[in-house]
Amino acid sequence: MSLRVQAESDLSFMLEDNATGFGWPITITDPDNNTNTNPLYGSSMDIGLSIDPDTGMLVDGQRVTVALRISSLSAQSLGIPKAIPDEDKRPWRVTFDDINGQPSTFKVSSSQIDRSAGVVVCTLENYIP
Amino acid sequence: MTVQTLTSLIDKQDNFEIVRDQIAGILVAEVENQMVLAQAGLQDPNLWKLDVYTERANPWDKWLNAPSNPADTVPIVNVWYDNGQFPENRGGTVNVQGHNTTYNIDILGYGASKSDGATGHITGDKSASLEAQRGLRLVRNILMSALNVNLQLKGLVSKRWVQSITAFQPSQDTQAAQNILGIRMAFEVWMVETSPQFTPTDLEGIFTEITRDGDGKILLQAEYDYITPP
Numbered sequence: 001m002s003l004r005v006q007a008e009s010d011l012s013f014m015l016e017d018n019a020t021g022f023g024w025p026i027t028i029t030d031p032d033n034n035t036n037t038n039p040l041y042g043s044s045m046d047i048g049l050s051i052d053p054d055t056g057m058l059v060d061g062q063r064v065t066v067a068l069r070i071s072s073l074s075a076q077s078l079g080i081p082k083a084i085p086d087e088d089k090r091p092w093r094v095t096f097d098d099i100n101g102q103p104s105t106f107k108v109s110s111s112q113i114d115r116s117a118g119v120v121v122c123t124l125e126n127y128i129p
Numbered sequence: 130m131t132v133q134t135l136t137s138l139i140d141k142q143d144n145f146e147i148v149r150d151q152i153a154g155i156l157v158a159e160v161e162n163q164m165v166l167a168q169a170g171l172q173d174p175n176l177w178k179l180d181v182y183t184e185r186a187n188p189w190d191k192w193l194n195a196p197s198n199p200a201d202t203v204p205i206v207n208v209w210y211d212n213g214q215f216p217e218n219r220g221g222t223v224n225v226q227g228h229n230t231t232y233n234i235d236i237l238g239y240g241a242s243k244s245d246g247a248t249g250h251i252t253g254d255k256s257a258s259l260e261a262q263r264g265l266r267l268v269r270n271i272l273m274s275a276l277n278v279n280l281q282l283k284g285l286v287s288k289r290w291v292q293s294i295t296a297f298q299p300s301q302d303t304q305a306a307q308n309i310l311g312i313r314m315a316f317e318v319w320m321v322e323t324s325p326q327f328t329p330t331d332l333e334g335i336f337t338e339i340t341r342d343g344d345g346k347i348l349l350q351a352e353y354d355y356i357t358p359p
Contacts, residue, residue: 005319046306048193060193061305088249107242107250109304123304125253126245 008118011069016041027095036076042068064124082109159271181206204264205237208241232316236264240308288319
């Protein structure tokens with residue numbers, strides 16, 4: 001097995017291990033309202049501080065992202081989440097609980113797709129279903 | 130070397146402070162008035178509502194880290210003093226100087242992406258921009274109306290002018306979960322500033338009476354102490 005294939009396989013415990021790792025249950029809904037039927041796990045982040053890249057200073061602001069394994073999305077017949085600018089289409093939606101069990105739904109505002117490693121990182125914004 | 134000091138306490142606001150508060154006061158009063166007019170015209174008064182602040186560093190914090198649907202998404206207006214110039218041809222060195230000020234009036238709009246109830250969605254970034262522009266529309270129209278040509282401070286304010294309007298595009302690098310967009314209206318106001326003067330002392334009291342004589346002449350009668358020179 002090549003190292004690159006091994007690296008993609010390792011995503012199962014780097015991203016998706018919800019028993020002993022940081023894997024977190026995430027629900028993905030595409031613009032056609034298709035949702036993952038089986039549990040999908042990935043890395044989620046919802047924090048209140050980030051670093052301004054221009055100044056290096058800490059800035060207030062909620063920053064929410066998820067990282068998902070592309071092959072797991074494909075296995076559930078879901079495409080790769082991305083931003084949908086058209087107002088006549090539904091956006092890609094992502095739902096997950098915070099650490100206290102409070103669910104929130106977000107819209108994918110941008111995605112960084114790494115087809116070499118098999119990971120997609122989605123930057124999310126607040127969404128009212 | 131002896132240094133003289135003032136004999137009175139400096140306890141007045143400078144005029145630039147008064148004008149800043151006046152700008153905010155005009156916006157608050159007119160927004161309330163517009164909301165009443167809107168209601169009388171059977172329109173949604175909230176479309177004319179603004180939250181007005183002065184000299185705030187972070188008035189939008191109520192939108193940050195809020196649930197996806199903050200209770201209050203009324204556009205925020207923050208009026209703050211940016212800078213002032215004192216042209217030498219407007220005033221003198223003794224008591225009155227012209228003060229050409231620039232106030233930054235920042236208007237912030239919030240937008241949330243949401244379902245349109247059908248097969249599309251309302252985009253939060255566009256909503257935030259339209260909200261900010263709606264707020265700007267209200268602010269500019271209020272402050273530049275004929276009613277406010279001197280910001281209702283005639284004798285103090287000689288000119289007010291919209292210097293520039295700049296919309297701040299959100300950075301693509303640090304996309305926050307909230308869509309908040311700001312527009313800055315640089316607002317120039319010309320006024321005068323005064324400063325403490327010498328407290329005058331009476332040199333001499335002179336009593337005068339002005340009368341009209343029977344032939345129409347104007348007569349001045351004065352009473353004062355006169356010491357015959359030696």
